[in-house]
Amino acid sequence: MDGRMDAEYVLPIRRAQSAVDPDLRAYLHRLSDWIDVTVVDGSAAGPYAALDTALSDTGVRHLTPTVPGRNGKARGAMTGILTARHTRVVIADDDIRYTRTTLERVCGELRTATFVRVQNHYAPLTWWARWDTGRILLNRAFGGDYGGTVGLRRSVALRTGGYRTDVLFENLELERTVAAAGGSVRVPRDLLVTRRPPTLRHFLGQRVRQAYDDLAQPVRLVTEAAILPLVLALALARRRRPLLGAVIAVILAIASHGRRVDAGAAHFPVDGPLWALGWVGERMITVWLALFVRLRGGVRYGDTRLRDAASSPAALRAGLHRIPPPEPQAPRSER
Numbered sequence: 173m174d175g176r177m178d179a180e181y182v183l184p185i186r187r188a189q190s191a192v193d194p195d196l197r198a199y200l201h202r203l204s205d206w207i208d209v210t211v212v213d214g215s216a217a218g219p220y221a222a223l224d225t226a227l228s229d230t231g232v233r234h235l236t237p238t239v240p241g242r243n244g245k246a247r248g249a250m251t252g253i254l255t256a257r258h259t260r261v262v263i264a265d266d267d268i269r270y271t272r273t274t275l276e277r278v279c280g281e282l283r284t285a286t287f288v289r290v291q292n293h294y295a296p297l298t299w300w301a302r303w304d305t306g307r308i309l310l311n312r313a314f315g316g317d318y319g320g321t322v323g324l325r326r327s328v329a330l331r332t333g334g335y336r337t338d339v340l341f342e343n344l345e346l347e348r349t350v351a352a353a354g355g356s357v358r359v360p361r362d363l364l365v366t367r368r369p370p371t372l373r374h375f376l377g378q379r380v381r382q383a384y385d386d387l388a389q390p391v392r393l394v395t396e397a398a399i400l401p402l403v404l405a406l407a408l409a410r411r412r413r414p415l416l417g418a419v420i421a422v423i424l425a426i427a428s429h430g431r432r433v434d435a436g437a438a439h440f441p442v443d444g445p446l447w448a449l450g451w452v453g454e455r456m457i458t459v460w461l462a463l464f465v466r467l468r469g470g471v472r473y474g475d476t477r478l479r480d481a482a483s484s485p486a487a488l489r490a491g492l493h494r495i496p497p498p499e500p501q502a503p504r505s506e507r
Contacts, residue, residue, distance in 0.1 A: 177207040179260035179279045180326075184237070184248025186214040190222040195368075196266055197226050204231040206272050208257055212237050212248035241337025242476045246345070250337055253329045265320035267368040268292070274365050278323040281363070286328050286355030287347055292319035292367040293439040301369035305440060306427060306448030307455075313430035316359035318343055318385075320367055328355045340471060341385040341482040352488035361434035383458035384471040388482035397463070399456035423452055 181203055203209050209232045213220050224234050235255065237247040249263045260282040262275065270278075274290075281288045292308065294301035311317035322343055328350050329335065335342075335349040351357050370378070386393040406416040427445035431437055465471050470479035 177276065177279050178258055179207055179262060179282070180252070180256040180258040181207045181209045181275075182249060182252030182256065182261055182263045183209070183211045183266060184214070184245045184252065184263070185211060185223075185266050186244050186248070187219040187223065188215075190218045192223055192226040193266075199269055200227065200232050201230045203270070203275075206275060207262075209233065210235060210252050210255060212251045214244045214248055239334070239337055242473065242478060243337050243339060243342055244474065246335070246337035246339070246342035249342065249346070250329075250334050253324075253326055253334070256326050259326050260323065261326050262323045263321060265367075267370065268319075268321045269366040269368065270321075271366075274363065277360075277363050281358055281360060282323050282325055284356075285358035286325050287350040287357045288323035288363075289316055289343075289347060289357065289359045290319055290321045290323065291317055291359075291361055291364045292321070293364050294369050295366045296369065297441060298369045298372075300372055300375040302441065302444070302447045303450055303454075304369075304375070305444045306446075306451035309427040309430035309436075309440060309444050310423075310448055310451070311430070312361055312433060312436060313426045316361050319365070321365060322346065324350060325355070328353050336480075336483060338478065339388075339480045339482050340381070340473065340478045341388050344385070344388055345482040348483060348485050348488050352485060361436065364436070364439045379454060380458050380461045380465060381471050381473075383455060383462040384465060385481050386459060387462065387466060388480075388484070393459065396455050396459040399452065400460065403456065420449060423448055 183200070200209060200211070209230075211223070211227070211232055211234050213223060213234060214237050215223070220236070227234055235251065237244070237251045239247045239250040239254065241247045241250075245265075252263065253261055260279055262270075262278055264270070278288055278290060291312070294305060297305070308317045308319075318341075324346070329346075332349055332353045335346045339345045347357055369375070383396075386396060403416065403419070406412045406419070424445050427448035431440045431444050462471070466479070470477035
């Protein structure tokens with residue numbers, strides 16, 4: 173694909189600090205040479221103005237979210253979809269770093285697919301990035317991971333009236349909404365985009381919230397919840413301890429397959445499957461904490477609580493959730 177891409181790049185963002193990450197600014201500047209970029213910024217006035225100034229010499233369009241809802245990222249994504257100037261839209265978190273080649277690949281997939289679930293790999297590899305890599309490998313073994321970026325054809329989102337912006341797992345909600353509307357979903361496991369690791373503090377704060385996502389996936393939820401009692405039973409019964417070793421071996425085998433499948437070995441570390449053991453150990457505890465949090469009214473998200481992780485496919489097929497119309501609010505700026 174030569175020249176400028178006929179697609180829109182949407183970055184939903186909300187920042188607490190006025191300082192602008194130079195790596196993110198350089199990335200957006202580079203992106204704007206390849207594709208039309210829209211940043212939908214839900215930050216307070218100070219951080220918004222700082223980013224507006226930082227983007228003043230780029231072709232990036234800087235808007236405020238106009239779609240109501242309690243999930244700020246979903247509000248930003250849906251605002252970007254509604255205001256996109258192209259049919260093909262790539263939505264990405266602020267820690268995603270596409271190359272021109274991977275961006276062209278997503279745009280190419282969207283010629284025939286309605287929705288593309290793009291895969292991630294971390295760089296640089298901090299220890300907590302390696303820990304989360306274990307999760308990625310296990311997900312890849314069962315069809316594909318849910319990362320911080322997707323691609324979709326804007327027309328299907330407009331046809332359905334959008335997707336719910338008051339759920340936690342917004343990418344799954346969007347994917348299921350597209351599928352319920354008859355769109356085709358593609359998960360190319362060989363399409364891997366770099367993701368910057370979060371800060372350690374942010375990583376630690378995400379453990380229960382990420383487990384809460386599983387409330388939208390009943391089979392996975394039941395499986396993960398069963399691991400803790402199973403491990404305890406095997407550990408306490410001496411004659412069954414060899415079975416505990418077998419469980420560990422199965423986890424390693426699954427994660428190793430996830431690393432190798434679809435050329436993944438070129439992007440994931442050799443020790444990735446070992447970190448999957450730690451991640452499973454974490455999840456078998458945090459999934460129970462997530463269930464407890466659900467009983468208390470939902471998971472904390474900013475200054476609110478979100479009760480639903482995502483809508484069920486059956487509920488979406490029965491009657492697609494419609495979002496309220498955008499708020500009558502002018503953007504602070506538009507470049």
